[in-house]
Amino acid sequence: MNARYCLILLTAITASFVLQTQVDADEYLNGIEWKAPAILTPGAAGSAPSDAVVLFDGKDLSAWNGADNWKVVDGAMVAGRGSPQTKEAFGDCQLHIEWSAPTPPKGSGQGRGNSGVFLMNTYEIQVLDSYDNETYHDGQAGAIYKQTPPQVNAMRPPGEWNVYDIIWTAPKFNEDGSLKSPAYITAIHNGVLILNHFELKGDTPYTRPPKYTKHADRLPIRLQDHGNPTRFRNVWIREIKAAEGKQVKEPFLRNNKGEERPVE
Numbered sequence: 001m002n003a004r005y006c007l008i009l010l011t012a013i014t015a016s017f018v019l020q021t022q023v024d025a026d027e028y029l030n031g032i033e034w035k036a037p038a039i040l041t042p043g044a045a046g047s048a049p050s051d052a053v054v055l056f057d058g059k060d061l062s063a064w065n066g067a068d069n070w071k072v073v074d075g076a077m078v079a080g081r082g083s084p085q086t087k088e089a090f091g092d093c094q095l096h097i098e099w100s101a102p103t104p105p106k107g108s109g110q111g112r113g114n115s116g117v118f119l120m121n122t123y124e125i126q127v128l129d130s131y132d133n134e135t136y137h138d139g140q141a142g143a144i145y146k147q148t149p150p151q152v153n154a155m156r157p158p159g160e161w162n163v164y165d166i167i168w169t170a171p172k173f174n175e176d177g178s179l180k181s182p183a184y185i186t187a188i189h190n191g192v193l194i195l196n197h198f199e200l201k202g203d204t205p206y207t208r209p210p211k212y213t214k215h216a217d218r219l220p221i222r223l224q225d226h227g228n229p230t231r232f233r234n235v236w237i238r239e240i241k242a243a244e245g246k247q248v249k250e251p252f253l254r255n256n257k258g259e260e261r262p263v264e
Helices: 003-024
Strands: 027-029 032-034 053-056 071-073 076-078 093-100 115-119 123-127 162-169 179-181 184-189 192-199 231-239 245-247 252-254 260-262
Touching (some): 093 115
Antiparallel strands (some): 027 252, 053 231, 071 076, 076 231, 093 162
16 A cells, blocks of 8 residues: 555545544534625725725715815825815725825925824824835824834835725714713724824824713814925725624534534
8 A cells, every 4th residue: 555545535524524423423502693794896906896985986085074275186185285085974984095195295204294184073094105215104194193113114205196995993982971981993904003093192193182072973084284285195984884683592502413412
């Protein structure tokens, strides 16, 4: 009996044993009756999936308030005076936004390609030309302003497009205004994880420590005017919800005869 035949025989015996073990084993069931997940059509190459709200598609600024002094140039919204806010309000969400720092670059530190994306009009993830541009680390691109730097600097050079994909969990408040649960953010910059379920300490001001102040469950997205003509494009957002299910019975085990018994 040659070695190759022995190997094939051993593999077949092992597979048969595993299959028989699975057949004989009790199956664990959690007793939850799940609602079928919604079916959507994913977008291609960063474009919006079918259930997204498109905030800017390269044509106009109709989804925004306060954007009178911003312009649409070559399919991009270009920052001007004022900080526009979305007409719709959002809570827990997935946000996709692409941005490009001005070229040729001008200024240095916080004066170079500065803007910001404010979740719920309150919590800023920094937009800044951080390509070969030193500044304080919790104020560079991808930072939660004045709270944490990004894990890495994934910037592309000025004039090239950067992509933020953001998963946002909104803070929750008790009736008396106290904090029930903090905000969390996960962010990917140009395909690289830069914030991993980071717990925010509160809002993101320049002049004082962060703090939480009770606000509505849903608020607009705001883009910051910081005096630099930063460009944005392909902006879309999805509301995110947990899977829905109802506990219809206690967790249990079921054997291959269909007999059920409680989990001990």
